[in-house]
Amino acid sequence: MAPGVFCVSLLAVIMAQSVECCVPHSIQAQVPVEVRPGYVISQVPVAGCHIQGQWLTSSDPHFAMRSDGTIVTVDVTTVTAEGRSFWVRGRDGGGRRWRMEVRLSPDPEQEHIQVPMRVPLNVPAQKGAQRGPSEVLRRSKRRWSPLPFSIIEQDIPPFPKDVELVGSDSSVNFTVYYMISGPGVTMSPEKLFSVDRDTGMVRVHYPVDREQYPKFVFTAQVFDRRSGKETDRPLDITVLVEDINDNAPTFSGLLTFSVLEQCKPGTEVGEVKSTDKDEADTPHTKIRYTLLTGGQFFTIGSHSGLITARTSTLDRETQVVHAVTMEIRDMDGAKNGLFNTATATITLLDINDNPPTFRETTYKATIKENRADVLVLRIPVDDKDEEKTPNWNARFVITQGNENGNFRIDTDHETNEGLLYVVKPLDYEKGKTVKLMISAQNEAPLVGMAGTWLSIPVDVSVGDEDEGPEFTPPNMVIRVKENTPNGTLLSTYTALDPETKSSKGIKYYTKFDPGSWIAVGETTGELRVANTIDLESPLVTNGAYTITIKAVDESKKSGNGNITLLIEDVNDNVPKIVPGTDLTLCEEEEGQMGSITIEAKDADLSPYAGPFNFMLPEGHDGKWRLRDIQNGSAVLEQVVEMARGVYAVPVRVTDLQDKGGVQVLSVRVCQCLGGECVAKRSSVSVGIWGVLAMLLAFLLLLLLCLLFVFYCTTKGEKIYMEDCSGGMLLKSNTEAPGDEVKSAALLIVPSTGVAVDTVDSSMKGAGLVGLLNQNGAGCPAPGPPLIGQQTINLNRESVYQTSSRQDFLTAQGQSFYSTGQYGGGNFYTDTTFLKQSQASSTLSALHTWKTNGLYLGKKLVYFGDESEERYADDVARAYDYEGEGSPAGSVGCCSDFGDQDNLDFLDSLGSKFKTLANICMDKEEEI
Structure with a gap:
């Protein structure tokens, strides 16, 4: 036997023994005689023995297994005195099956304990828990409940193969037959399973792939052969497809990694990832990683797939890319495990572990003296680091021999060469040779090594030339x-x-x-x-x-x-007042004295300049004083109020060495606007612009008077008056049909035989009435003859104005004149002031006009303002019918041109004009 096979067998035996030791072969439990649904029987140690709860099943359909190993009843069950037993089956983490016998014995003391029927199978209940009577549900019909079945994926022929029997408790009372339907039977994949109608044996007819169908749940039904009716409720049958190791693991993700060269051992390079389609958490998907090549530089975690550096000797300059072959094998790397291989690409990243090196041990160059900005030498270098990076780019430094700054060295970024220039001319007489020491460095600092930057000597020979002095x-x-x-x-x-x-x-x-x-x-x-x-x-x-x-x-x-x-510097300048000696002082408010700041400048430097000393010289007029004297300025202030004008003010200014003199300031006192003098009547003199302004105003006034005279003066008709004993109605002008009275001009006629000219031609036809009375007689008494002529115009305020002087001769031959205003009591002669009583007796004509002129003037103004249709009824109208009963009858077209010497028309003037005459006489009598 191979050593690997022996180890696997030994491990299986040990695991089987550990499971058998963990799970007892049987357990004993006492329960009531009548066990209600949801009653907890006992519990299998699932967690401690690594048992998969989803594989726990019970051989008795009246009992169910929860995922945590709890055994509970699902239906009302009776335990006789002989007891009752059933089997609990399961599988461990390795896929090995086990079973345990459960033995039940009755406990008479717990006979009346009731437990609800509906208890969630995923919630553990306490053994012997008692619920209230309201929670006890009705007893459900007894039903069949077979265990979950299982088949092996990709099973080998021959087919069909028996899977498990499906039996119903109703077969005791009925002759039944069985039918199944659902996935794997009547749905895809169809006809995978079938059932023997008589025995209830479920069979599988061809292999199935667990990765495609890990589980089948179809429905089993039982029918009475005689009636064809279901003898029990339909039951869901679960068939689990047991996994076999039929899928090799595959790589997932990128297999390209990078790491810095000369990294420390244990530096992470990258993680390799893989997947396996077989059932998870089983040996079929337990993958082991192994490096087939590159093990001298890298290692990989057997279960994590993490690649790390094995050594610190990784050198990019030796090998940039490492191709590492890896294997992944399931069954935790067992010989019989399935596997795959792939190659990971690991790129070494560059670090600056190689300084630039010179191609020569020394360099020489020649340059003529007095030359500047000339390229003397090109210095090439080599660098093993990655090109066009800071680790490769050279930077040259002149470390010795350039104390006078005659040289400059730059870098040619294309060739990475050093360029040595002469920037300041060399002198042959001062030195025939210049020795330099040049170091080649990189933009990035050196790492990963104890080396330093390299340097080489450069000798520059200076050529002689004939030079000037x-x-x-x-x-x-x-x-x-x-x-x-x-x-x-x-x-x-x-x-x-x-x-x-x-x-x-x-x-x-x-x-x-x-x-x-x-x-x-x-x-x-x-x-x-x-x-x-x-x-x-x-x-x-x-x-x-x-x-x-x-x-x-x-x-x-x-x-x-x-x-x-x-x-x-020497003291050759004196302080001067700036910006000049012509200054402007603006008037302050009443009671405040005006002031102005003066500043001085001195072209000399210290100590021949400021601070300056300001003072008023002896014998000044006392109208001014200096205050707030600073280093270069002082304030000139009035002592007394001054009229506006220009004043000469002497001020003595000296520097720190008391060198200076008196400067006369021209100070203009005036009223200011925005810092500038504005024109205003001066208490001293008017000035040329004031005279011109007055002349212009006088000319404008004269022009206005001429325009007024031109407007108001018309050709007048002269009326000669005879001596009479009463008031007279005088014809002033002729009214034509349609003429409108606009204004009135009243003429003062003091005596008979004096000609009176009408002044306003626009008053033609207005019917001017002149009432002259002196002692109530209606005619003026003989008075002083009138010299000259006076025109009196009425305005709307009934104020008359004169446009020429009235001269009268007194009985003694003296002349006098009136001021021409209403109520005026002042009359002047050439040399004598006359009293009011004397003027009244002499100027009866004026008094008569004064009394009646007001009334007539107001009337005339009113007529001029009103429209024709609104004239008063008592207004005489030319060519109009006077109405029935009129004393005067109808006025003819030529009635206005009657005999001017005939005064009989006065008897037919009407009551209104008589009233007017009475008013005039009464007014005169009062005077």
């Missing part, structure tokens, strides 16, 4: 005070020939001197002041002034030298 030093610094007198010798700046080390035959010229401040001696190189040196000049930057001198030898070769003048 050289100044020593090449940059000279000279300190000089500003304003140094012209011709002063500052220094001597000479050059030497590099070959002869002599200054013979060298001439000097000024190459750059923007201010022409320095003169250089052509043959001596002496530097003398040629023009005033000024620190405050814009040519000076931070107190320094730069000059370039050129030296030319006999071979016309030249060299340059730079001179920097550091100029020292």
Whole structure:
């Protein structure tokens, strides 16, 4: 016998013995004489013995097995005095079958214990548990309950093969026959199972694949042969297909992995995954992993499939890709197990474990002196690491010999070579050879080794050339005070020939001197002041002034030298008030004094500049004072209120060395808007713009008066008045049909024989009435003759206005005039002021007009505002029918042009005009 077979057999025996030791051969239980459904009999140790609960079955249909090994009743069962027994069957984790006998004996004391019939088989119940009477259900009909059957997949012929008997308890009382239907019988796969009608033997007719049909559940029925009726309820029959190892395991997932080179042993590389179609958790699917190749570098977990590094010597530069062959075998790797093989690809990732190496042990190059930005040498290197990565890209460093910065080295990223350049000219006279030390490095640091970066020496030979003169030093610094007198010798700046080390035959010229401040001696190189040196000049930057001198030898070769003048300051400037001496002071509110800030600047530097001292000189007018004096500013403030205007204010400003003087400020005091003076009437003078503004206003007023006169003046008809003893109705104009009275012009007629001109031609036909009365007689008394003419216009407020002066002659021959306003009591002569009583007796015409003019003026304004259809009934209308009973009768077309000297028409004016006349007379009498 082979050693492998012997080990497997021994293991099976040990497992079988362990199961037999774990599960007892039989158990004894006492139960009531009449056991109700749901009563717990006992429990099989399922968990401790690794028994699969789904394979637990009972040989007695009155008892059922739960997955946890509990034995419960499913129907009312009677246990006689002789007892009752049945078998419990099952399988362990390895697929081996076992059975245990259950023996029941009656317990008279538990005879009346009742347990509900409907107890879930998946919920354990306590043994002997008692429920209330309300929970006791009706007794169900006794039924048949065969155990689950099982067949082996891919069973070998001959077929058909008996599986198991299906029997019903009703066969005791009836002659029965059996029928089955469902999957495997009448449904796909059809005709796999059949049943013997008489015996109830179930048979299988051909092999079946468990991976396709792991279980069949079909229905069994039992019928009475005589009546054809079912003698029991239909029962579901379960047929389990037992697995055989007929499927080899297969790989799943990718088989491509990567790991860093020189990794530590035990570093995870990747996990191999596999599957098996056989029944899970059985030896048929227990897979073992094995490496067939590559075991010297890698290992694989026998059950996990995890690949790890076996050694730290993995070198990408030696072998980049490793092909590892693997085997997976079920039955835990047993010889009879099924297997598959595959190749996994493991790629080693690069690390920087190889520094760049030089192809030569030393390099040499040659360069002429005075050359710059010239490629001197290309330095190739080799690197075993992966190309075009930071582990391969070279970086060159000059570690020695470049203290003066004459060289620069770069990298050619295509060829990975070092490029050595001269960036500053070399001097043959200072050194014929330059020795450099160059190191080659990578962008990534070295790992995985104790090595260092490599270096090589590079010798650069300098070729000699005929050069121009050289100044020593090449940059000279000279300190000089500003304003140094012209011709002063500052220094001597000479050059030497590099070959002869002599200054013979060298001439000097000024190459750059923007201010022409320095003169250089052509043959001596002496530097003398040629023009005033000024620190405050814009040519000076931070107190320094730069000059370039050129030296030319006999071979016309030249060299340059730079001179920097550091100029020292002197106190040659006084502080000045900025931005100027013309200042504007804005008026403050009443009771506050105005002020303005003044600032001073000094072009000198410290200590010849600020802080400045501000003061008012002696003998100032006392109207100003200084306060809040700071380093460079002070506040000039009024002491007394001042009229607007321009004031001259002297202020003395000195620097820190008390150098300075008096500066006269022109301060303008004015009202400001946005910081600027605005025009306003000044208490001192009007100014030219004020005069122009007044002239413009006067011209506009004159133009307005001319327009007014042109508008209001018309051609008037002159009316001559005779002496009369009463009031008269005077015709002012002729009204034509359709004319409308717009306004009225009242003429003051003081005496008979004086001509009165109408003023407004638009008043034609308005019927102006002039009432003149003095002592109630209706006619004016003789008074002073009227000199000139006066026009009085009525506005809607009944205020008359005069457009010319009225001159009267008194009895004594003196002239006077009226102010032309209602109620005016002031009348003036040329030299004498007249009283009110004297004016009243003299100007009766004015009083008459004053009384009646108001009434007539209001009337006329009202007429002008109203439309024609709304005129009052008492208004005289031209060419209109006066109505029946009118004293005047019908007015004819020519009634308005009657005899002007005939006054009989006054008797027929009507009651309204008589009332108007009475009002006028009463008013005059009151005066």
